[in-house]
Amino acid sequence: GGWRLDGEKWLINNAGRSRHICLLARTGEQGGPRGFSLFLVDKARLAPASYRALPKVRTHGIRGADISGIAFDGAVVGDDALIGAAGTGIDTVLRSLQLTRILCTALSLGALDHALDIAVRYAHGRNLYERHLVTLPRVRRTLGEAAAALSVAETVTTVAARAIHTLTPELSLVSAVTKALVPNLVQDTLDRITELLGVRGFLSEGYLDGAYAKLERDHRIVAVFDGSTAVNRNLIADHFPSLVRAWRTGRADRAALPATLSGALPPFDPARLRLLSTGGCTLVQLLPEAAAAVRTAARHGELPRETARMAAELDTVTRSVHRAMAAVERTPRDVPQTAFDLAARYELCFAGSALLHHWTAGARTAEDGLRLRAGLALVLSRLGLPPDERRAEAYDRLADRLPATGPAPLSSSGTTRSTR
Ligand SMILES: Cc1cc2nc3c(=O)[nH]c(=O)nc-3n(C[C@H](O)[C@H](O)[C@H](O)COP(=O)(O)OP(=O)(O)OC[C@H]3O[C@@H](n4cnc5c(N)ncnc54)[C@H](O)[C@@H]3O)c2cc1C
Known part of the structure; x- marks a missing residue:
């Protein structure tokens, strides 16, 4: 009757903001090349208590990006969430x-x-x-x-x-x-x-x-x-x-x-x-x-x-x-x-x-x-x-041959500002 997802992943770009998550999960007991599957999880279709967003993490660069994560606890998805056949996740990712x-x-x-x-x-x-x-x-x-x-x-x-x-x-x-x-x-x-x-x-x-x-x-x-x-x-x-x-x-x-x-x-x-x-x-x-x-x-x-x-x-x-x-x-x-x-x-x-x-x-x-x-x-x-x-x-x-185009904000005090 579908799949039950447990576990968490961090860091993920847009994990909080996005509606869908493309997820690689272990579906075979032992893992291995045929032991993982890919799912396209629609957060809007999950029971609200079965997942939670992990907070945005502050990073050295790309500070405006939503670098966060997600945790699943008994989140149930249907067979239609599976991408390709079960066990082909690693292959598809590669x-x-x-x-x-x-x-x-x-x-x-x-x-x-x-x-x-x-x-x-x-x-x-x-x-x-x-x-x-x-x-x-x-x-x-x-x-x-x-x-x-x-x-x-x-x-x-x-x-x-x-x-x-x-x-x-x-x-x-x-x-x-x-x-x-x-x-x-x-x-x-x-x-x-x-x-x-x-x-x-x-x-x-x-x-x-x-x-x-x-x-x-x-x-x-x-x-x-x-x-x-x-x-x-x-x-x-x-x-x-x-x-x-x-x-x-x-x-x-x-x-x-x-x-x-x-x-x-x-x-x-x-x-x-x-x-x-x-x-x-x-x-x-x-x-x-x-x-x-x-x-x-x-x-x-x-x-x-x-x-x-x-x-x-x-x-x-x-x-x-x-x-x-x-x-x-x-x-x-x-x-x-x-x-x-x-x-x-x-x-x-x-x-x-x-x-x-x-x-x-x-x-x-x-x-x-x-x-x-x-x-x-x-x-x-x-x-x-x-x-x-x-x-x-x-x-x-x-x-x-490099063109020095546009006004250069170059005062030695460094206070001139650019509109770019
Ligand atoms: C800003 C940001 C956004 C991210 N967004 C996403 C996302 O949207 N989705 C997602 O799934 N992940 C995301 N990640 C996670 C990212 O993919 C992992 O951080 C990355 O794959 C590296 O994993 P790791 O840092 O845990 O290094 P590890 O895998 O723990 O590797 C540790 C060290 O070992 C080295 N190493 C690994 N394998 C080998 C090898 N075979 N030979 C020699 N050295 C090796 C690595 O280079 C590294 O130096 C994001 C990470 C960041 C920082």
């Missing part, structure tokens, strides 16, 4: 996360976009040593690097979001890579911008009404929910054997690549979601071909030779990452630190591949070429290649 992990990185893009806008306007408006801050080489470099990071994050997120429709069986890997990479790249970049803003990055009122400090606080949670960075890197490590195998055999879903990069998308088919991508990662497995296309473009004068050199370096690093992944010894429960480090390196190979493919399939404007160059420079530097002024120079070119 498939759903492949979508949400990609989509939630939009929160990171918004944060960095806003931060970069504040930083650029600050650097153009602030006078120091009788010159504008933006004319200091170090400041310009920081802004350009931040713009490159935003460009990389946008490219990865765009390609991954399109892959939902096209490379659906590979999403377990693509989503873990995207969720591990983008929030961390953005957080590191925010740290650099915070340093640039100096005291203004620290104020919760006065300068821009504390907008910067707010976005920086709010962003910190993105790397934690929907699977922390460690959880996602563990998932990437679970894919090492299939990534190595597919790299060696050159397997790739070539037919799906063009639509992953541009143009009309086929409808999303959830039935194609897989818990593990046995075919590896098409984007990375086709990196050597994208790098070759970039080298050809450079030979024809379409790109600077420096870009082709960086594409070749990325190709070399990606080969070595696959060799190292093949050598990792692990059990599912005992993943060594080297596997987490390698997963982080693989994410950067993925980002570099996305940049190369994206440029190859795009309009190939001068702006696209500059973004490719700056993006590759960033990826290679995060992969640990020694600093190289020829690469880093692309950041400065990118910084020169």
Whole structure:
């Protein structure tokens, strides 16, 4: 005659405000992969005494959000509340996360976009040593690097979001890579911008009404929910054997690549979601071909030779990452630190591949070429290649193109207020 729910969960976004709760409950005595089920619980249909809202919890960021919880005590729901068959809850959650992990990185893009806008306007408006801050080489470099990071994050997120429709069986890997990479790249970049803003990055009122400090606080949670960075890197490590195998055999879903990069998308088919991508990662497995296309473009004068050199370096690093992944010894429960480090390196190979493919399939404007160059420079530097002024120079070119739009509230006393 239905199901009886007991237990409590905290923290949940909107637990108090929402009418419905999507709930994962243990329905098999022993738990295990088939021992949990998903329910869509309509609070309005529960006996009032059978559940209670847990109070909002005060958090470091997202202070306006209803981060609270809910407790059930003999709450009865009908069979119609069950999502899918009984015992399929874990399976459904693991498939759903492949979508949400990609989509939630939009929160990171918004944060960095806003931060970069504040930083650029600050650097153009602030006078120091009788010159504008933006004319200091170090400041310009920081802004350009931040713009490159935003460009990389946008490219990865765009390609991954399109892959939902096209490379659906590979999403377990693509989503873990995207969720591990983008929030961390953005957080590191925010740290650099915070340093640039100096005291203004620290104020919760006065300068821009504390907008910067707010976005920086709010962003910190993105790397934690929907699977922390460690959880996602563990998932990437679970894919090492299939990534190595597919790299060696050159397997790739070539037919799906063009639509992953541009143009009309086929409808999303959830039935194609897989818990593990046995075919590896098409984007990375086709990196050597994208790098070759970039080298050809450079030979024809379409790109600077420096870009082709960086594409070749990325190709070399990606080969070595696959060799190292093949050598990792692990059990599912005992993943060594080297596997987490390698997963982080693989994410950067993925980002570099996305940049190369994206440029190859795009309009190939001068702006696209500059973004490719700056993006590759960033990826290679995060992969640990020694600093190289020829690469880093692309950041400065990118910084020169950043528009310092709008009135900048930049009085040195920090009392001018913004209406944004
Ligand atoms: C603001 C906010 C809103 C939230 N909203 C919701 C919501 O709406 N719904 C919901 O269900 N939950 C929500 N949560 C809960 C959130 O999903 C969990 O906090 C999150 O999944 C991490 O769980 P935990 O903090 O308990 O860490 P734990 O799972 O206890 O992990 C502890 C530590 O171990 C690490 N770790 C875990 N697994 C591995 C591994 N395999 N290898 C290596 N290290 C590992 C983690 O990274 C972490 O550092 C919310 C949390 C917050 C802060």
